[in-house]
Amino acid sequence: MPRKTIIKKITPDLVCVGSVALDILHTATVTTRKILGGSAIHFSNAASLFCSVGIVGTVGEDYPHERIRFLHERGVDFSGLEVGAGKTFLWEGRYSDDFSSRETIRTELGVFAEFNPKIPSHFKKPRVLFLAAIAPQLQLSVLNQVDDVRLVALDTFKLWIDTRQDTLLEILESGKVHLVFVNDDEVRWLTGERNLLKGARIIQEMGPKWVVVKKGEHGSFLLSDKGLFMVPPFPVEEVVDPTGAGDAFAGGMLGYLASQSRFYDSTFRRALGWGSVIGSFYVEGFGPDGLKNISKTALSARYREYQKMTQVP
Amino acid sequence: MPRKTIIKKITPDLVCVGSVALDILHTATVTTRKILGGSAIHFSNAASLFCSVGIVGTVGEDYPHERIRFLHERGVDFSGLEVGAGKTFLWEGRYSDDFSSRETIRTELGVFAEFNPKIPSHFKKPRVLFLAAIAPQLQLSVLNQVDDVRLVALDTFKLWIDTRQDTLLEILESGKVHLVFVNDDEVRWLTGERNLLKGARIIQEMGPKWVVVKKGEHGSFLLSDKGLFMVPPFPVEEVVDPTGAGDAFAGGMLGYLASQSRFYDSTFRRALGWGSVIGSFYVEGFGPDGLKNISKTALSARYREYQKMTQVP
Numbered sequence: 001m002p003r004k005t006i007i008k009k010i011t012p013d014l015v016c017v018g019s020v021a022l023d024i025l026h027t028a029t030v031t032t033r034k035i036l037g038g039s040a041i042h043f044s045n046a047a048s049l050f051c052s053v054g055i056v057g058t059v060g061e062d063y064p065h066e067r068i069r070f071l072h073e074r075g076v077d078f079s080g081l082e083v084g085a086g087k088t089f090l091w092e093g094r095y096s097d098d099f100s101s102r103e104t105i106r107t108e109l110g111v112f113a114e115f116n117p118k119i120p121s122h123f124k125k126p127r128v129l130f131l132a133a134i135a136p137q138l139q140l141s142v143l144n145q146v147d148d149v150r151l152v153a154l155d156t157f158k159l160w161i162d163t164r165q166d167t168l169l170e171i172l173e174s175g176k177v178h179l180v181f182v183n184d185d186e187v188r189w190l191t192g193e194r195n196l197l198k199g200a201r202i203i204q205e206m207g208p209k210w211v212v213v214k215k216g217e218h219g220s221f222l223l224s225d226k227g228l229f230m231v232p233p234f235p236v237e238e239v240v241d242p243t244g245a246g247d248a249f250a251g252g253m254l255g256y257l258a259s260q261s262r263f264y265d266s267t268f269r270r271a272l273g274w275g276s277v278i279g280s281f282y283v284e285g286f287g288p289d290g291l292k293n294i295s296k297t298a299l300s301a302r303y304r305e306y307q308k309m310t311q312v313p
Numbered sequence: 314m315p316r317k318t319i320i321k322k323i324t325p326d327l328v329c330v331g332s333v334a335l336d337i338l339h340t341a342t343v344t345t346r347k348i349l350g351g352s353a354i355h356f357s358n359a360a361s362l363f364c365s366v367g368i369v370g371t372v373g374e375d376y377p378h379e380r381i382r383f384l385h386e387r388g389v390d391f392s393g394l395e396v397g398a399g400k401t402f403l404w405e406g407r408y409s410d411d412f413s414s415r416e417t418i419r420t421e422l423g424v425f426a427e428f429n430p431k432i433p434s435h436f437k438k439p440r441v442l443f444l445a446a447i448a449p450q451l452q453l454s455v456l457n458q459v460d461d462v463r464l465v466a467l468d469t470f471k472l473w474i475d476t477r478q479d480t481l482l483e484i485l486e487s488g489k490v491h492l493v494f495v496n497d498d499e500v501r502w503l504t505g506e507r508n509l510l511k512g513a514r515i516i517q518e519m520g521p522k523w524v525v526v527k528k529g530e531h532g533s534f535l536l537s538d539k540g541l542f543m544v545p546p547f548p549v550e551e552v553v554d555p556t557g558a559g560d561a562f563a564g565g566m567l568g569y570l571a572s573q574s575r576f577y578d579s580t581f582r583r584a585l586g587w588g589s590v591i592g593s594f595y596v597e598g599f600g601p602d603g604l605k606n607i608s609k610t611a612l613s614a615r616y617r618e619y620q621k622m623t624q625v626p
Contacts, residue, residue: 230545307625
């Protein structure tokens, strides 16, 4: 009788709970076929360049698993990806000519409508947890399934600020979220404050120790108990597709953090620098393509260039 | 018979040719009386913190000379300020609540309508010359009166891009202007290019070696033959009045440059840093007040804070 092989599953450094989708994108020059989309895909595409990543999400029977092979090859653990009866979340959108705005043409939630994240047992104690911009009640459910996470980061968006603000505030005030990602509009919607720095301070007072404000093409800043750290964007001359750049920014930042043994103030500053650099690669290709075949050398070269072009002597 | 005392007039490090005006400003909370305005005043207010400055401009018989005593005390040379028969240039404007836009209520050009800059003989060879956003034909006339200037910098604005683009391009292409200040809209109007970095490269190809793009609350960048240098803004929590902040930014930048014996790439980077810091003080008071009683200690402290908050480790 053969001995049963017991494979001990390894806890990833970083776990991400978010959407896994297919996107159809229209830009001034191109209409794509269904391409890989969803916050968990964009995030893990970036984060897996730095550390081991596990994702929790749901897809339908139509999901083209062969197209995420490159993520498997980078060691992304898909144990938390459920395949449900139905279709994968589909989003179709059109960008304005200069990418300054976009409109949704179609949203078909498919199996994502019933998403109820179940955290695999070997995902329950990662160093870093990222709650992408899913419904606040689902974010809360995930927080109740994990334990002893060194850094919990949360993202959100307008729909949840408009419709689930109570739950969102409950999470922020629970003390369980250490870092929050917001863009400039979200700061204003969430706090009613027009000055971004003051708004970020209000969010910090709600609970999270670190507040990252993403200003898109205008850079970002990090507010912590050590003060303020501001970075301009890495300049990109040809934007191809901004979809997922925010998730990739978060993935670069948290992936770098999860790869470090200690979290100093300088670790967070470097992480923000990595977020900017990764975000700049991301907009240079459709969907995940901007980071699909990127070399460590190209990443490091751009990081050094970024350091140099932002250093006030 | 008393001996005639001959005072040899000293050439200032930096000469500025621009408007000298009185402004009436309306913000969400305040309406001012007539306060000091005009590009030459805002510029010299900033630049005189770093080096000796001479200004060339024109005012009417109503100009309150006692109110620029603080600039005389800082050594600003007003030999180039003509007093004409008539009234001083008056501008009245209203800012939107969040200062994101402003409308002109009244423009009375007064003696400024006949401004024809005459450069005093001891102003003809400064290290640095700043041509504020006056009519391009006047900028050209000034360029024909000076000689052997180490660094000529030029500012402009929409009116001249719309109505005097030919003269403006003639100046830029003459090779006599080394550095140009433009804001984001001006880059687009002047080049038709929506990507700011590409637009700045087009302007650089016209002639100026250095192009400074001011993005207001989103920071600025400097394009030179050494590459790109980007800085975020120094964050200001309470904007009181943005009037003159662009001129003060230019004054801080060029004042610092004029105070330095050599122009290295790092000198320009520091200068851009000083421009940002000076601009941040400027918006904290009405008209010139933000820099009126500022100490060297306060300036240096903010510069160091700025270095620290922008350093990507």
